[in-house]
Amino acid sequence: MAVTLRQVAQMSGVSVRTVSNVVNGFHHVAPETRERVQLVLDAVGYRPNAAARSLRTGRTGLVGLVVPALDQPYFAELTRAIVAHATEQGFTVVVDQTDGDPERERDLLAAGPRGAMFDGLILNPLALNLADLEASPERRPVVLLGERTLSTRHDHVHIDNVAAARAATQHLISLGRRTIAGIGSQDSPSGQSARLRAEGMMTALAEAGLPAHPALLRTAPRYDRTVGYQQMMALLDGAITPDAVFCFSDMLAVGALRACAERGVRVPQDIALIGFDDVEETRFTTPSLSTIRPDKDAIARSAVERMVARMQGDDSPGIEVEIPFELVARESTGA
Amino acid sequence: MAVTLRQVAQMSGVSVRTVSNVVNGFHHVAPETRERVQLVLDAVGYRPNAAARSLRTGRTGLVGLVVPALDQPYFAELTRAIVAHATEQGFTVVVDQTDGDPERERDLLAAGPRGAMFDGLILNPLALNLADLEASPERRPVVLLGERTLSTRHDHVHIDNVAAARAATQHLISLGRRTIAGIGSQDSPSGQSARLRAEGMMTALAEAGLPAHPALLRTAPRYDRTVGYQQMMALLDGAITPDAVFCFSDMLAVGALRACAERGVRVPQDIALIGFDDVEETRFTTPSLSTIRPDKDAIARSAVERMVARMQGDDSPGIEVEIPFELVARESTGA
DNA sequence: CTGAAAGCGCTTACAG
DNA sequence: CTGAAAGCGCTTACAG
Numbered sequence: 001m002a003v004t005l006r007q008v009a010q011m012s013g014v015s016v017r018t019v020s021n022v023v024n025g026f027h028h029v030a031p032e033t034r035e036r037v038q039l040v041l042d043a044v045g046y047r048p049n050a051a052a053r054s055l056r057t058g059r060t061g062l063v064g065l066v067v068p069a070l071d072q073p074y075f076a077e078l079t080r081a082i083v084a085h086a087t088e089q090g091f092t093v094v095v096d097q098t099d100g101d102p103e104r105e106r107d108l109l110a111a112g113p114r115g116a117m118f119d120g121l122i123l124n125p126l127a128l129n130l131a132d133l134e135a136s137p138e139r140r141p142v143v144l145l146g147e148r149t150l151s152t153r154h155d156h157v158h159i160d161n162v163a164a165a166r167a168a169t170q171h172l173i174s175l176g177r178r179t180i181a182g183i184g185s186q187d188s189p190s191g192q193s194a195r196l197r198a199e200g201m202m203t204a205l206a207e208a209g210l211p212a213h214p215a216l217l218r219t220a221p222r223y224d225r226t227v228g229y230q231q232m233m234a235l236l237d238g239a240i241t242p243d244a245v246f247c248f249s250d251m252l253a254v255g256a257l258r259a260c261a262e263r264g265v266r267v268p269q270d271i272a273l274i275g276f277d278d279v280e281e282t283r284f285t286t287p288s289l290s291t292i293r294p295d296k297d298a299i300a301r302s303a304v305e306r307m308v309a310r311m312q313g314d315d316s317p318g319i320e321v322e323i324p325f326e327l328v329a330r331e332s333t334g335a
Numbered sequence: 336m337a338v339t340l341r342q343v344a345q346m347s348g349v350s351v352r353t354v355s356n357v358v359n360g361f362h363h364v365a366p367e368t369r370e371r372v373q374l375v376l377d378a379v380g381y382r383p384n385a386a387a388r389s390l391r392t393g394r395t396g397l398v399g400l401v402v403p404a405l406d407q408p409y410f411a412e413l414t415r416a417i418v419a420h421a422t423e424q425g426f427t428v429v430v431d432q433t434d435g436d437p438e439r440e441r442d443l444l445a446a447g448p449r450g451a452m453f454d455g456l457i458l459n460p461l462a463l464n465l466a467d468l469e470a471s472p473e474r475r476p477v478v479l480l481g482e483r484t485l486s487t488r489h490d491h492v493h494i495d496n497v498a499a500a501r502a503a504t505q506h507l508i509s510l511g512r513r514t515i516a517g518i519g520s521q522d523s524p525s526g527q528s529a530r531l532r533a534e535g536m537m538t539a540l541a542e543a544g545l546p547a548h549p550a551l552l553r554t555a556p557r558y559d560r561t562v563g564y565q566q567m568m569a570l571l572d573g574a575i576t577p578d579a580v581f582c583f584s585d586m587l588a589v590g591a592l593r594a595c596a597e598r599g600v601r602v603p604q605d606i607a608l609i610g611f612d613d614v615e616e617t618r619f620t621t622p623s624l625s626t627i628r629p630d631k632d633a634i635a636r637s638a639v640e641r642m643v644a645r646m647q648g649d650d651s652p653g654i655e656v657e658i659p660f661e662l663v664a665r666e667s668t669g670a
Numbered sequence: 671c672t673g674a675a676a677g678c679g680c681t682t683a684c685a686g
Numbered sequence: 687c688t689g690a691a692a693g694c695g696c697t698t699a700c701a702g
Contacts (some may be wrong), residue, residue, distance in 0.1 A: 004679055009355035015689045020681060028687055036645075050452035051395060052679035054386035055694045062429075070418065071615075076411040083405065083432060092452075095430050097418060117385040117427075196392075225619045254619050281616060284560045285590050286596035339695060350673045355697060363671055387695035390678050 025067025064118040073279035081300035102127035141310030147192040155306040165200025177244035181216035228255025250275035287331030343361040408614035416635030435460035462525040476645030482527040490641040500535025512579035516551035519583025563590025585610035622666030
């Protein structure tokens with residue numbers, strides 16, 4: 001079907017070695033030879049066979065990216081950035097979504113059926129624990145995103161979730177709010193980010209000498225709009241009405257905002273609202289949403305950078321890369 | 336590094352042929368042989384080398400999915416559905432984004448550097464024209480999404496954009512609105528969907544005997560929130576103020592909604608608004624957005640189905656698959 | 671039911 | 687600077 005290197009060699013009257021050299025842009029080819037071969041290459045529309053090349057070199061140029069859900073704006077935006085950076089480095093990204101299913105995350109980490117074809121993995125685990133990560137027989141580079149897992153084996157790119165949550169809460173306190181609720185805590189042992197954000201929130205409350213009413217810390221099994229809506233409704237129906245809510249993700253905040261609108265609660269006059277992630281949507285809600293902005297492009301760039309470094313033989317212990325964040329004050333907190 | 340078939344064969348005292356049969360679950364293997372080999376397979380954690388297998392079989396199990404932008408909610412949701420269906424069929428999806436760059440779309444269609452590794456392509460072109468499609472030397476299955484290109488070579492999965500736009504406009508008319516604007520037309524020769532939606536809108540206006548003010552049809556180079564915002568502002572600042580706006584995409588509508596809110600224009604009382612795509616976000620805006628809901632899951636399923644059929648040898652001329660849509664009336668049109 | 675062997679298309683030491 | 691040849695790990699006709 002497709003034209004092979006050998007056929008091109010025959011057509012140009014040189015050896016496959018020389019054609020290979022031309023295709024791969026190696027130096028030691030006589031200019032006139034190169035030109036002649038290139039002419040044939042173009043004429044027949046030669047395309048190297050990726051499988052053969054991989055078999056020979058042991059590399060596929062494929063990087064697996066595993067995120068909880070592609071259609072969650074934060075991951076969609078992050079995926080976009082990672083695909084862009086990886087492409088620039090000559091890698092092709094294969095995207096997988098786990099829906100936070102620990103089984104699927106473990107499978108992908110263990111290089112299941114398709115995992116075998118990746119040169120490396122960028123993984124944003126939701127449910128994986130330290131034991132899973134340490135136990136993985138994986139020899140190829142794995143870069144972890146998002147959670148602080150304390151794995152010493154893998155590189156890890158993250159923001160300081162405690163500090164970010166603390167900053168978000170302090171922002172609410174600085175507005176004079178005193179009854180501050182949170183939406184997004186998780187009971188499951190796997191919810192690392194949730195725990196860190198709750199911790200940051202509690203720290204800020206304690207520092208300001210404010211009480212942390214247990215009833216005002218609402219859980220969120222998933223960080224989506226529906227859960228945010230439901231939990232905000234629960235808060236509005238509760239015994240203690242908050243005057244500010246810190247949502248652990250923007251999607252939760254979008255749902256919460258909708259609940260407030262339905263109930264005629266004014267944001268920020270009655271209740272101030274802040275989210276987390278700075279997805280584009282937050283700039284267009286009414287009121288626009290204050291949020292925490294992790295530098296997504298820096299996360300993507302670092303993840304790809306670490307991956308490439310590992311592929312090039314860097315075998316130092318797992319590196320922690322901390323990416324900066326920024327508080328973005330918008331209308332939902334009175335900006 | 337990794338264990339090979341040959342090594343497993345030696346360890347189990349059988350030929351590679353037999354090990355291969357066991358790995359691939361073929362019939363003619365004696366039960367006790369199978370068991371013995373399987374034990375070794377498990378013990379050493381054997382993983383088939385995907386490159387070798389591909390080289391041998393000529394297939395990679397990889398399907399390329401090309402969308403304009405991963406972080407646009409419509410494409411994020413569609414991608415999610417396609418990845419799910421393709422995975423179910425045993426394929427791995429490689430996602431690429433073109434940002435509507437015709438050059439990139441052409442490259443990917445022409446099976447550029449990385450395109451060579453795909454068994455097939457699912458392509459949502461923004462800028463590609465018929466000539467590009469017909470000229471492509473591509474021999475592998477290509478399924479087109481979204482645009483009516485009239486290509487006779489490739490299968491095409493789409494909704495009836497004219498009918499959908501007509502339905503959206505009729506909906507606005509049925510509310511008693513008489514000065515109806517549109518946001519989303521495109522001048523470029525490539526904007527097929529835009530043209531069809533404008534056509535559907537004009538048809539509905541003509542059928543109702545309503546005028547189509549040129550100043551009320553606003554262009555949108557990109558279908559994102561920012562453009563929707565800007566064009567809605569332009570409408571509000573214009574000589575003729577509309578009492579209803581049909582946005583050719585939900586993102587445009589979200590931006591338009593924000594513009595109305597900033598200007599104190601009440602939706603739907605002053606201006607009714609309808610979008611297109613039914614992305615999740617539209618259910619959570621205030622007011623929630625009426626829209627056109629294409630059956631995304633059916634689009635994804637059909638696309639993968641056509642792809643698989645082509646891979647299995649179906650060589651009939653390009654097939655048109657029309658997917659149903661539905662009008663969803665929400666608060667932005669008074670529901 | 672199982673084995674020995676060819677060959678998929680490439681890269682790359684080894685010669686020259 | 688170029689050629690002849692080995693071999694990456696697998697699948698699969700061909701024998702037996």
